[in-house]
Amino acid sequence: MKILVCISHVPDTTAKINFKDNNTAFDTDGVSFVINPYDEFGLTKALFLKEKHGGTVTVCHVGPASAEPTIRKALAIGADDAIRVDAEPTDGFFVASQLAAIVKENQYDVVICGQESIDYNGGQVPGMLAALLDLPFVNACVGLEVEGTNATLEREIDGGKEKLTASLPLVLGGKKGLVEESDLRIPNMRGIMMARSKKLEVKPATDAAKHTAVAQFEKPQPKAPVKMIAADNVEELVNLLHTEAKVI
Amino acid sequence: MSVIIFAESTEGKFKKATFEACSYGAKIAAATGSEAHALVIGSAPADLSVLGKYGADKVHHASDAALDEFNGAAVASVLKAAMDAIGAKYVVISGSFNGKTVAPILSVKAGAALITNVNSLPASYGPLVVRRSAFSSKGLADYTTSADVAIISIIPNAIGVEEHNKAGEVATLDAAPAAKNTTVVSVDRVKGQIPLPEAELVVSAGRGMKAAENWTLIEKLADTLGAATACSKPVSDMHWRPHTEHVGQTGIAIRPNLYIAIGISGAIQHLAGVSNSKTIVVINSDAEAPFFKAADYGIVGDAFDVVPKLTAAIEAFKASN
Incomplete structure (x- = not known):
C-alpha cells in the first residue's frame, strides 16, 4: 500500500502569535515550529497501516526550505521518504493543487491529511485535494481500516460518529482518534540518524491560482481582568451572569 | 446575482x-x-x-x-x-x-x-x-x-x-446528484441533544472531578441550566467521557455564550478550543490555575462543594424568574 501523508509546518501550540510589516504578515521571529498536531495523528496511523499491510509512507509538504527540519522529524518518526514542493503555502486552493500534482504522478492508495492546520485553521486543503482528484473524501476522520481495496472509516458528526465505507484510493482529513495520543511516537536517536539519509525530494511548484489573500492581521482584544467570587457566594455569580454578562 | x-x-x-x-x-x-x-x-x-x-x-x-x-x-x-x-x-x-x-x-x-x-x-x-x-x-x-x-x-x-x-x-430544485463515493454503514448519535458546536451554554469539567462517576454533579448543573456537557482532553483520553465531548485544540472548538469550566487547569491546548466563548466561568481549587487569566468570573473552591451550591442557586434563580 502506498500512503501519502500531507504535513503542515506550524507554530508550536504554546507560541506567542505576533504580526509584522504593518500587520500584514505573521512574525516567525522566535517561534518554534512543529508538525501540525492533526497531521501527526495521521502520520502515526500511516505507520500502523504500513506495519500491518506493508508498503511505503511518503510525507509531502508544500513550503519553503525552512520547513525541512519538520519534514526530517516526520522521517525520523518513521516515514520512508519525503517530497517538498518549493512554494509559499499562502492559499488553500494553491496548496491543494500542488498536492494533487504529486498524487497524480505517484498514484497513492491512501492520502492522509490533518483536518486543519493549527496556524490558519482553514480546513480547506484535504477536501479540495479530494475534489481535484475526484476521490472519496472523509473529514474529521477518527477511524480507518483497510482490507484490500476497501476502507472502513469513522467520522465525527454532530453529537456522535458515523461509520462509512469507500474504495481506495481516498483522501481523509484526520484528527485524534485515528490513533490515540499515547500512540504518537517520539523520534529516537536511531530514527534521527536514519532520517538524515532518507530521500527528501524537492519539486518546483506547478502553476495554480491563488483565490484568497490576507489583507490584514489583528490580535484579539485582551480580556478584562477576571472577577473573583467567594466560594460561599455562588448567588453572586448567578446574579452577575444574569445582570452583567446577560447569558442566563 | x-x-x-x-x-x-x-x-x-x-x-x-x-x-x-x-x-x-x-x-x-x-x-x-x-x-x-x-x-x-x-x-x-x-x-x-x-x-x-x-x-x-x-x-x-x-x-x-x-x-x-x-x-x-x-x-x-x-x-x-x-x-x-x-x-x-x-x-x-x-x-x-x-x-x-x-x-x-x-x-x-x-x-x-x-x-x-x-x-x-x-x-x-x-x-x-x-x-x-x-x-x-x-x-x-x-x-x-x-x-x-x-x-x-x-x-x-x-x-x-x-x-x-x-x-x-x-x-x-431538480438536480441529478453526482454519484456517491462513500457509503454510510451506521450512525451512532446521541438523540435529541444540542450539538456541542451549536450549544449556547456549556458546562465542562476536567481531571479535577477525580472519577467518571462524579459527572452526575456536572450533568445535574448542565440539566438545570439547559446546557450541553463537555470535557477536557485528559478526561476523554481516560475514557471518563466520550471523545465527542472533548473541547480544545485536538477536539472540538466551541464559542458558546457561557462556558463553565470546572476542575480544568486551562492548558493552552484547551484554551485554543474555548477562548472565544463570550463569558467564561472558572471553578478550580487551585488559585494558581492558568485558566483564571482567561476567565470573566472565577471561584477558587472545591468542585464537590461549589457545584451543588451553584446548581441550587440556579434552580432558585429559575424558579423566581
Whole structure:
C-alpha cells in the first residue's frame, strides 16, 4: 500500500502569535515550529497501516526550505521518504493543487491529511485535494481500516460518529482518534540518524491560482481582568451572569 | 446575482446553525441588493418556509432520495447545480461537520474562492473582505478575494441568529446528484441533544472531578441550566467521557455564550478550543490555575462543594424568574 501523508509546518501550540510589516504578515521571529498536531495523528496511523499491510509512507509538504527540519522529524518518526514542493503555502486552493500534482504522478492508495492546520485553521486543503482528484473524501476522520481495496472509516458528526465505507484510493482529513495520543511516537536517536539519509525530494511548484489573500492581521482584544467570587457566594455569580454578562 | 445558503437539517429539524447561516446570508443579500436562497438537500423537515423567518427569500428543495444519506461529492454537485440555476455570487455554509466536508469540494467544482472560519459579516463587497479567526483563536485575519464567486463558511455561534420577515417561498430544485463515493454503514448519535458546536451554554469539567462517576454533579448543573456537557482532553483520553465531548485544540472548538469550566487547569491546548466563548466561568481549587487569566468570573473552591451550591442557586434563580 502506498500512503501519502500531507504535513503542515506550524507554530508550536504554546507560541506567542505576533504580526509584522504593518500587520500584514505573521512574525516567525522566535517561534518554534512543529508538525501540525492533526497531521501527526495521521502520520502515526500511516505507520500502523504500513506495519500491518506493508508498503511505503511518503510525507509531502508544500513550503519553503525552512520547513525541512519538520519534514526530517516526520522521517525520523518513521516515514520512508519525503517530497517538498518549493512554494509559499499562502492559499488553500494553491496548496491543494500542488498536492494533487504529486498524487497524480505517484498514484497513492491512501492520502492522509490533518483536518486543519493549527496556524490558519482553514480546513480547506484535504477536501479540495479530494475534489481535484475526484476521490472519496472523509473529514474529521477518527477511524480507518483497510482490507484490500476497501476502507472502513469513522467520522465525527454532530453529537456522535458515523461509520462509512469507500474504495481506495481516498483522501481523509484526520484528527485524534485515528490513533490515540499515547500512540504518537517520539523520534529516537536511531530514527534521527536514519532520517538524515532518507530521500527528501524537492519539486518546483506547478502553476495554480491563488483565490484568497490576507489583507490584514489583528490580535484579539485582551480580556478584562477576571472577577473573583467567594466560594460561599455562588448567588453572586448567578446574579452577575444574569445582570452583567446577560447569558442566563 | 444571489446568495445561496446550504440549509442543513438533522433528524427532521433544521439546525440552529442553519438559521444562523440564513440570517447571515440575508444580511449579505440586503447589503448587495440581492436575494437569499436557502437550499435544502435530501430528506427535510416538513415546513421548509420556516427559513423565511430567518431571512430566506426562497427555499429550494432538492429531494432526490439518493441525497438522504450524506456524501460530500453528491451534496456539492447539487449546490453547484443551484449556483448555476440561480446565479450565485455568494454561498454561505455553516462550519458544521458536514459543512466543512462540502465547502472545499464545492469550491473546486464551482471554481469559487473559499473563506472558512469566518466570524463576522463582510467589511466590504468590492472586493470582498471578511474577517476570520486564525492561529487557534490567537489571531484574526481579514481575507480578501478577487474571485467572481465566494463561498463563506461561518463558525457556529459566532454570528448569531436573527429573525427576519421573509416569505420563504418554497420551490423544487431538480438536480441529478453526482454519484456517491462513500457509503454510510451506521450512525451512532446521541438523540435529541444540542450539538456541542451549536450549544449556547456549556458546562465542562476536567481531571479535577477525580472519577467518571462524579459527572452526575456536572450533568445535574448542565440539566438545570439547559446546557450541553463537555470535557477536557485528559478526561476523554481516560475514557471518563466520550471523545465527542472533548473541547480544545485536538477536539472540538466551541464559542458558546457561557462556558463553565470546572476542575480544568486551562492548558493552552484547551484554551485554543474555548477562548472565544463570550463569558467564561472558572471553578478550580487551585488559585494558581492558568485558566483564571482567561476567565470573566472565577471561584477558587472545591468542585464537590461549589457545584451543588451553584446548581441550587440556579434552580432558585429559575424558579423566581
